[in-house]
Amino acid sequence: DQQVKQNSPSLSVQEGRISILNCDYTNSMFDYFLWYKKYPAEGPTFLISISSIKDKNEDGRFTVFLNKSAKHLSLHIVPSQPGDSAVYFCAARSGGSNYKLTFGKGTLLTVNP
Amino acid sequence: NAGVTQTPKFQVLKTGQSMTLQCAQDMNHNSMYWYRQDPGMGLRLIYYSASEGTTDKGEVPNGYNVSRLNKREFSLRLESAAPSQTSVYFCASSEGVGIQRGYTFGSGTRLTVV
Numbered sequence: 127d128q129q130v131k132q133n134s135p136s137l138s139v140q141e142g143r144i145s146i147l148n149c150d151y152t153n154s155m156f157d158y159f160l161w162y163k164k165y166p167a168e169g170p171t172f173l174i175s176i177s178s179i180k181d182k183n184e185d186g187r188f189t190v191f192l193n194k195s196a197k198h199l200s201l202h203i204v205p206s207q208p209g210d211s212a213v214y215f216c217a218a219r220s221g222g223s224n225y226k227l228t229f230g231k232g233t234l235l236t237v238n239p
Numbered sequence: 240n241a242g243v244t245q246t247p248k249f250q251v252l253k254t255g256q257s258m259t260l261q262c263a264q265d266m267n268h269n270s271m272y273w274y275r276q277d278p279g280m281g282l283r284l285i286y287y288s289a290s291e292g293t294t295d296k297g298e299v300p301n302g303y304n305v306s307r308l309n310k311r312e313f314s315l316r317l318e319s320a321a322p323s324q325t326s327v328y329f330c331a332s333s334e335g336v337g338i339q340r341g342y343t344f345g346s347g348t349r350l351t352v353v
Contacts, residue, residue, distance in 0.1 A: 132281075135279075160341050162341070162344075167346070167347075168346055168347070169243070169329050169331075169344030169345050169346045169347055170282070170329070170342075170344045171344070172340065172341030172342065172343070175340070175341060215281065215282065217282075217341075226272075226284055226287055226297060227272075227284070227342065228284075228298075229274075229281045229282040229283070230281055231279060231280060231281035232281055
């Protein structure tokens with residue numbers, strides 16, 4: 127059973143516009159959520175995170191929103207740039223003594239010049 | 240540069256052969272992880288080590304073994320490779336408690352089993 131779901135395999139936006147990547151989860155025990163960006167032939171790189179006690183976290187052009195009641199989070203990129211073109215993974219950690227992250231399948235974002 | 244180093248970057252094995260994927264980090268992180276990435280499957284946890292001296296199974300441990308050699312190094316061993324183990328393998332590390340800064344990943348090992 128997939129606990130972290132990214133239902134859109136791909137997204138295409140124009141440079142300068144907003145990119146919105148979505149993620150849904152099913153496990154109520156998740157206490158931390160993270161977004162990673164991955165370029166081809168490279169490892170994923172950490173982008174931004176949010177604690178389950180918050181509903182928004184912002185870092186420059188990147189903002190993550192968390193809606194706990196809907197078990198939904200989203201990553202907003204404003205303005206989008208061609209260099210943002212990559213696969214974006216949503217990840218979540220279950221609270222407790224373990225440190226494991228559960229990842230979604232990823233969304234390929236393409237930002238067109 | 241500081242980070243996570245994985246070797247080798249590419250490997251082709253025949254079915255039944257064995258090999259060890261090496262991973263080392265120089266950030267003094269406590270926790271280390273092995274993930275595999277397959278098309279349409281995202282990243283799946285194979286094994287992890289929350290701290291030096293401990294290892295635990297993840298989501299897909301069958302066919303693999305791990306060794307946390309010291310705080311820096313965490314290796315993944317395939318005893319008898321199978322075509323189903325064709326994948327890209329990523330090692331990662333984290334402070335453990337400081338999850339808000341996420342994991343640091345290596346650049347991956349692309350393994351093909353024929």
